[in-house]
Amino acid sequence: MYHRRKDSRPDWRKFSIIVGAIPLGLGWLLLFFAKNRLMLYSGRIITGLGCGIETVAVAVYIAEISPAHLRGMLGSVNQLAVTLGIILAYLAGYFFYWDWVALLGCVPPALLFILMFWMPESPRWYLGKKRKNDALKSLLWLRGSQTGIEDECREMQAALDRHGQIECQEFFTVPVAKPVLISVGVLSLQQLCGMNAVLFNAADIFSKAGLSNPKLASFPVSIVQLVGTLMACFLVDRIGRRVLLWTNALGMATSLIGLGVYFEIYKTTEAISWLSILTAVFVFFLLFPGMGPSSLGRHGRVHPTQSPRSGHQRGRFD
Numbered sequence: 001m002y003h004r005r006k007d008s009r010p011d012w013r014k015f016s017i018i019v020g021a022i023p024l025g026l027g028w029l030l031l032f033f034a035k036n037r038l039m040l041y042s043g044r045i046i047t048g049l050g051c052g053i054e055t056v057a058v059a060v061y062i063a064e065i066s067p068a069h070l071r072g073m074l075g076s077v078n079q080l081a082v083t084l085g086i087i088l089a090y091l092a093g094y095f096f097y098w099d100w101v102a103l104l105g106c107v108p109p110a111l112l113f114i115l116m117f118w119m120p121e122s123p124r125w126y127l128g129k130k131r132k133n134d135a136l137k138s139l140l141w142l143r144g145s146q147t148g149i150e151d152e153c154r155e156m157q158a159a160l161d162r163h164g165q166i167e168c169q170e171f172f173t174v175p176v177a178k179p180v181l182i183s184v185g186v187l188s189l190q191q192l193c194g195m196n197a198v199l200f201n202a203a204d205i206f207s208k209a210g211l212s213n214p215k216l217a218s219f220p221v222s223i224v225q226l227v228g229t230l231m232a233c234f235l236v237d238r239i240g241r242r243v244l245l246w247t248n249a250l251g252m253a254t255s256l257i258g259l260g261v262y263f264e265i266y267k268t269t270e271a272i273s274w275l276s277i278l279t280a281v282f283v284f285f286l287l288f289p290g291m292g293p294s295s296l297g298r299h300g301r302v303h304p305t306q307s308p309r310s311g312h313q314r315g316r317f318d
Helices: 012-032 037-065 068-095 098-104 107-118 123-128 132-143 149-162 168-172 174-192 195-200 202-208 214-235 241-266 273-291 293-302 308-315
Strands: none
Touching: 012 037, 012 098, 012 107, 037 068, 037 123, 068 098, 068 214, 123 132, 123 149, 132 149, 174 195, 195 202, 195 241, 202 273, 214 273, 241 273
């Protein structure tokens, strides 16, 4: 006789990634067909909604399907994909008008929506639903070999047995509140560190520095971002997230001070234009090994193990 499973609900991580691709694609389409400001603002808000969903769901999904010894590096690959996206956006913006760039932006969400249907659910989610056989199948699909998956499955199950599902009232206790506050604080400071101001105004900074083609100059800067992110992928598990985050934050602060000093001097003397280029390059180089993937990686490691998604949701709220 056929018996229905007690819990047939899908894994929220995989499901959220699929759902988040929908507003991303629709938002870019709205920007492409935009005829007025309302359509532009609406498209931007919708893409922002999709980006917020993907930022949370993808980070948790990667953390839960990654082997323990590669979790830091694979978490940094998430930031590497962001960096590659920035490079492609710079290239597209140089060769195409903005509306065609928006149309090209529909391609990645469409691919994500389609390809995620073939991805397995998180093995941790299966174990949480008492579906060990499905968890083993998921691990076999992800690892490509039966070697060690039984032991890895037992370790996951032991971790779940030690830490039950977190309750709302537990967020007011020190063991839970402290890591959540650290997570929110680190990512809030990441967003307030000035990286977006420099990133979005890179062309204007290079224009005031005297470069004849500031848009083209932004491309080498994006290569610097890529190099920095690749460094993070290899360093994050070797020297630790705390050291990488601390040293890069110090370097970024120094670079931003130099950039601010340049613009104060520029107002009166229009001199030392090289300082703006040098400091902007250092901001990008130091941001992506440290404040980018390291803060995300540290955020993923300090929140309570009972509910990793809770830490990610609150940490990414900023």
